[in-house]
Amino acid sequence: MELLNDSFVFLISFIRGFIGIILIIRARKTKLTNLYALAITIFCECIGYLFYTSILNNLFIFYTFMSVMWFPLIIFIDKTFYQEKKSPFKFFLLLSIIFAITKIVVVGIYQFGPIQDSNLLFLGRISLSIALGATAVWLNYASYTSYIKIKSDKGVEPWIKTRYLLVIFYTIAQIGIAITWPFFPYDKSINIPYILGALSLVIFIFAQFLAWVMPAGFKKWLNRNYTLGDKEEELSEEEIMKSFKEG
Amino acid sequence: MDIVGFFGKKLEEKTGIKEIACKGMIRLAFRDAGIDSTTFKLEDYKKVFSDNLKSRFEKTGIDNPTTLANYMISELIKNQGLFTMSA
Numbered sequence: 001m002e003l004l005n006d007s008f009v010f011l012i013s014f015i016r017g018f019i020g021i022i023l024i025i026r027a028r029k030t031k032l033t034n035l036y037a038l039a040i041t042i043f044c045e046c047i048g049y050l051f052y053t054s055i056l057n058n059l060f061i062f063y064t065f066m067s068v069m070w071f072p073l074i075i076f077i078d079k080t081f082y083q084e085k086k087s088p089f090k091f092f093l094l095l096s097i098i099f100a101i102t103k104i105v106v107v108g109i110y111q112f113g114p115i116q117d118s119n120l121l122f123l124g125r126i127s128l129s130i131a132l133g134a135t136a137v138w139l140n141y142a143s144y145t146s147y148i149k150i151k152s153d154k155g156v157e158p159w160i161k162t163r164y165l166l167v168i169f170y171t172i173a174q175i176g177i178a179i180t181w182p183f184f185p186y187d188k189s190i191n192i193p194y195i196l197g198a199l200s201l202v203i204f205i206f207a208q209f210l211a212w213v214m215p216a217g218f219k220k221w222l223n224r225n226y227t228l229g230d231k232e233e234e235l236s237e238e239e240i241m242k243s244f245k246e247g
Numbered sequence: 248m249d250i251v252g253f254f255g256k257k258l259e260e261k262t263g264i265k266e267i268a269c270k271g272m273i274r275l276a277f278r279d280a281g282i283d284s285t286t287f288k289l290e291d292y293k294k295v296f297s298d299n300l301k302s303r304f305e306k307t308g309i310d311n312p313t314t315l316a317n318y319m320i321s322e323l324i325k326n327q328g329l330f331t332m333s334a
Contacts (some may be wrong), residue, residue, distance in 0.1 A: 030287045075296045080331045083289050085326050122316050146328035155253050235271045242305035243268035 005188050006053040008198065016046040022213050034079035037072040038212075044069035054188070061126055063107040067100035077135075080144040091138050099131040105115035118186055118218060125182040133178035140171035159214065159222040173207065176200030197220055248333035249283050251277070254292075257322045261315065274298040288328045289323065296320050 020042040027035035048065030051058045074096060078089040103124050110120040111177045147164035180197035210218060235243070254272030262269065276299035277284040282291050296319045304312035 026334055032287050032331055033334055034331060035334065074251070081328050083327055083329075084293075132300070135293065143328070146326070148328060148333075150329065153253070153256075155249070155256050157248055157333075160248055163267050163332050164328075233267075235267055236272075237275060239269075240271040240275060241303075242266050243308055244262075244272060244309050245305070247262070247264065 002054040002103040002188060004024050006055060009049050010093045012201065013049045015205055015209060016049075019209055019212050020046060025185040035075050036191035037079065040072040041069045041076065044072070058111075058126075059121070060104075060107050060111045063103045063128065066128055067103045067131075070100065070135055072094040073135055074138075077139050079140055079235055081146055088138065092135065096131055102127040104132075121186065122182060125184075128179050129178040132181070133175050135169040135179065136174035140168055140175075143167040143171070157223055158226050159219045162222050163211050163214065166207045170204045170211065173200045173204035177204060179195050248329070250287075250292075250329065251330065253326070254319065254322065258315075258319065262309070272303055273300065276303050279303070287334055289327050289330060293320060293321050296323060314318055314319065 013021060014100055020039045021034050023039035023042065027033065027039065048062050048069065050056050051062040051065070066144055071093075074089060074092045077092075078087050082089065082125045106120045106127070107124040110124065147161070147168065150164075177197050177200045180193040180200065183191070183193035184197060185191050185194060251273050252270055255266055257272055258264070258269035258273065259266040268279075273295075274284055276295050279302070280291075280295045280301040282295060286292070296316055300319060301312055301316035304315055309315065
């Protein structure tokens with residue numbers, strides 16, 4: 001069973017690492033610094049997962065990476081959707097700090113302390129789930145409210161609208177992971193929450209891959225019925241100014 | 248994605264002036280500012296809309312140039328997610 005778990009974790013880490021690299025390349029190209037923040041979140045998760053395998057098995061390092069990852073994620077959400085707007089950033093920052101400290105402390109006590117009480121681990125899991133769920137809800141809300149504004153705009157290409165929908169979709173899967181995570185078996189065996197959580201994780205990663213990597217063939221397919229219109233001629237400066245003067 | 252085109256459409260909806268002229272006006276404002284109009288930066292757009300586009304509006308004698316520039320900035324803030332989503 002451990003082999004199955006390890007293979008699964010290595011596979012998802014590899015895919016997530018690939019998504020992170022694509023985001024770094026895109027951030028460099030577009031100079032969008034918020035994409036670096038998203039890439040750092042993904043790399044933290046990717047490295048953290050590796051410590052959930054039987055090979056590198058270390059819950060303390062796993063939870064440390066899972067605690068650090070929220071900070072760049074909330075920066076990403078804030079910089080993407082809330083510049084010069086009222087933002088709940090400070091609330092989420094406070095929430096992330098509280099739950100990061102909780103996770104690290106309780107899992108540290110569990111791993112290095114004299115008593116390995118599973119209640120401590122459960123508290124660590126609950127902290128992780130709350131941070132994960134809350135941030136997913138925020139990203140879901142921010143994406144959804146932005147999507148509503150452009151969904152019937154013919155000037156916005158279908159692949160961009162689909163990217164919004166995929167982000168909305170994968171944050172729902174993320175909420176599924178958050179709900180099931182506290183009930184995963186401690187011995188890495190398989191139970192119903194584990195199956196549901198793993199399924200949510202697969203959906204989450206697949207949708208995140210499509211959203212941020214957006215393979216060329218997929219993008220082309222999404223835009224199959226979209227026409228940019230004939231190449232319109234540009235007006236001269238005089239013509240433009242005249243149009244505005246005449247109203 | 249043609250982000251200038253997106254905001255040109257918004258300007259057309261607000262002024263009733265042909266889209267091609269609205270897009271052209273935004274491109275002229277970018278040219279005046281010396282900023283590449285294919286930028287994905289919100290702050291560049293904001294600067295262009297608040298300074299250069301407003302100044303262009305004033306030159307044409309169009310009614311309420313400040314209100315119009317502010318409208319464009321509010322549309323920019325509302326739709327800022329597009330910069331990342333179209334990258």
